[in-house]
Amino acid sequence: MSIWSKIFKTTVPENPDSTLSKRGFKASKSILRIDMDIYFEATKNLFDKETNPNGAFPLNVAENKLSWDILREKIREVTLKNEIPAWVAGYTSGMGAPSFREVVAQFFSKFLTKCPINPDHLVFSAGATSIIEMTAMVLGDEGDVVAFPAPCYPVYKQDIGNTANLERYDIVTHHDISALNNGPILKTIHLDTAKKEIENAGKKFKILxxxxxxxxxxxxxxxxxxxEITNWCLENKIHLIVSEIYGLSLINTKHSHIKEDYSTPIEFVSFAQIMSQKQSDYLHLWYSFSKDFGISGFRVGCVYSLNQLFLKAYENLNYPRLISNYTKWVMELILQDEQFIQSYISINQQRLTEAYVVVRNTMKRLDIDYVPSRGSLFIWADFSRFLDGNTQNAENDFWMEVYKKTNILLTPGEGFGHSKKGHFRIVHPYFKKEDLEIAMARLEEYILTKNN
Ligand SMILES: Cc1ncc(COP(=O)(O)O)c(C=O)c1O
Incomplete structure (x- = not known):
C-alpha cells in the first residue's frame, strides 16, 4: 500500500479475529496523526545542500533544531566533568527525584514564571504527552469534555482520549484568520456557548x-x-490548564523586518503568577522541555498545581510514565548553570526570530494570510484560495500536491478543529536559516505557478 492511501484510507474490519482486547485492537488501527508516517519517510530523504539538493523539507513536526549545537556541547562538558551520583541508579519518588524538582523550581522562577515556585507542587512525567494523559485521567471521568480554542494542537484528542476517554470540543471563535492579528480572541461569551452546547448534549464541561x-x-x-478567562472558569468550577510548552520560544516582535505586524504590544506573562494570586484547586500549568530546548527525545514534562489531592493522585498513578533518572541528572546539571541558560534562551530566540522572518516574508510576498506569531515554532497560514472547495478532501489533496511537487511537508490542517479549510502550519526552526531560504524559494516558485 502506498503511503498516500495508507494515510487517508485506513478502515477497521468489522469482525476482527483478534487476540487483543477491544481496546488493543482499536489501538492497533488508530494512527496518532495523519502526517507521521510521511514525516519519517521525508526524514530518510532530508535536504542537504551538497549531498541531496533535491531532498525533502519536513516542516510539519514541532521540533526546533536550531540550538542543539549549543546544548550538545554543554551536555558533553557537564557529563565529562561530573561523577554520576548514586541516586541515579535507583527508584525515586513518583513525583520526580527531589533534587531535580528543586532545580526545575529554581529554573522556572528565574526564567519562565518570574514568581516563586514551590518544588512540592511540581510533578514530572515522560514528556507533555504523558502529563496531558495523566492530567486527563486524574481530573476527568469517562465522557467528560475538554475544550480547546480552535485551531489547536490535534494530538490533544488522542492524549485525553486514548486512556482517560475524555472528549475534545473545539471552540470556534472565528473563520478568517485575520481575526487573530492581535492575538487570541476567546471571550467568555464563547465559553458560555460552549458550556451550553456541551450540557445540552448531556455532557460535563470539565476542563479548558x-x-x-x-x-x-x-x-x-x-x-x-x-x-478574564480564569475568573470565568472559577465561577463555573471548570479546571483551567495553561500549557506553557512554548513559553521561552518567543519571537522578537521589535525586529525591523516584522515590527509592522504588531500594532498592539502583548507581553508573555506566566499563568503561574495568576495561580499564585488565586490559590485555587482549579488552576494548573503544563510545561515540557521538548520545544524550548529542542529535546523532544529526552521526554521531560511537568505539571505545576496547587491542588494537593490532584498531586497525590498523580503521584500514585505516575510510575509507568516516569522520566529516567539519568536524564533528570543531566538536566539538573544544565539547568543549574544560570548564566548558560540565560545565554541559551537569548541565542535561541534570536535564531527563532530569524527563521520566522524568512517564512513570514515568503507569505507576505505571496499575499498569503498568516497570523503574526509572537511565540512558538510556527506560522499558521491560509492557503484556501488554492483549494478546489472548502472540504477536507480538497485540503488534503493540496497538502499532498505541495509535497509531491516541492518535497516540502507542511502540517496538514486536519484535526486542528478550524472551520475554514486550507490552513497549514509551517514549522520554521527545523532547518538552519540558509536551508530554510531554499525551501521557501521552492514553495514560492510552486505557488506562483498556481497563481498563473
Ligand atoms: C501543545 C503541545 N503539547 C504537547 C506536545 C507534545 O510534547 P512532548 O514531546 O513533550 O510530549 C506538543 C508537541 O508538538 C505540543 O505542541
Missing part, C-alpha cells in the same frame, strides 16, 4: 486548555485576557 504561546497560531494571551 489554553496554549500560551499558542500552537499553531503563535498568539499570546495577555495578562488581562488570562484573568
Amino acid at each position: 486548555v489554553l496554549s500560551n504561546p499558542d500552537n499553531p497560531t503563535g498568539g499570546i494571551y495577555s495578562y488581562d485576557h488570562l484573568i
Whole structure:
C-alpha cells in the first residue's frame, strides 16, 4: 500500500479475529496523526545542500533544531566533568527525584514564571504527552469534555482520549484568520456557548486548555485576557490548564523586518503568577522541555498545581510514565548553570526570530494570510484560495500536491478543529536559516505557478 492511501484510507474490519482486547485492537488501527508516517519517510530523504539538493523539507513536526549545537556541547562538558551520583541508579519518588524538582523550581522562577515556585507542587512525567494523559485521567471521568480554542494542537484528542476517554470540543471563535492579528480572541461569551452546547448534549464541561504561546497560531494571551478567562472558569468550577510548552520560544516582535505586524504590544506573562494570586484547586500549568530546548527525545514534562489531592493522585498513578533518572541528572546539571541558560534562551530566540522572518516574508510576498506569531515554532497560514472547495478532501489533496511537487511537508490542517479549510502550519526552526531560504524559494516558485 502506498503511503498516500495508507494515510487517508485506513478502515477497521468489522469482525476482527483478534487476540487483543477491544481496546488493543482499536489501538492497533488508530494512527496518532495523519502526517507521521510521511514525516519519517521525508526524514530518510532530508535536504542537504551538497549531498541531496533535491531532498525533502519536513516542516510539519514541532521540533526546533536550531540550538542543539549549543546544548550538545554543554551536555558533553557537564557529563565529562561530573561523577554520576548514586541516586541515579535507583527508584525515586513518583513525583520526580527531589533534587531535580528543586532545580526545575529554581529554573522556572528565574526564567519562565518570574514568581516563586514551590518544588512540592511540581510533578514530572515522560514528556507533555504523558502529563496531558495523566492530567486527563486524574481530573476527568469517562465522557467528560475538554475544550480547546480552535485551531489547536490535534494530538490533544488522542492524549485525553486514548486512556482517560475524555472528549475534545473545539471552540470556534472565528473563520478568517485575520481575526487573530492581535492575538487570541476567546471571550467568555464563547465559553458560555460552549458550556451550553456541551450540557445540552448531556455532557460535563470539565476542563479548558489554553496554549500560551499558542500552537499553531503563535498568539499570546495577555495578562488581562488570562484573568478574564480564569475568573470565568472559577465561577463555573471548570479546571483551567495553561500549557506553557512554548513559553521561552518567543519571537522578537521589535525586529525591523516584522515590527509592522504588531500594532498592539502583548507581553508573555506566566499563568503561574495568576495561580499564585488565586490559590485555587482549579488552576494548573503544563510545561515540557521538548520545544524550548529542542529535546523532544529526552521526554521531560511537568505539571505545576496547587491542588494537593490532584498531586497525590498523580503521584500514585505516575510510575509507568516516569522520566529516567539519568536524564533528570543531566538536566539538573544544565539547568543549574544560570548564566548558560540565560545565554541559551537569548541565542535561541534570536535564531527563532530569524527563521520566522524568512517564512513570514515568503507569505507576505505571496499575499498569503498568516497570523503574526509572537511565540512558538510556527506560522499558521491560509492557503484556501488554492483549494478546489472548502472540504477536507480538497485540503488534503493540496497538502499532498505541495509535497509531491516541492518535497516540502507542511502540517496538514486536519484535526486542528478550524472551520475554514486550507490552513497549514509551517514549522520554521527545523532547518538552519540558509536551508530554510531554499525551501521557501521552492514553495514560492510552486505557488506562483498556481497563481498563473
Ligand atoms: C501543545 C503541545 N503539547 C504537547 C506536545 C507534545 O510534547 P512532548 O514531546 O513533550 O510530549 C506538543 C508537541 O508538538 C505540543 O505542541
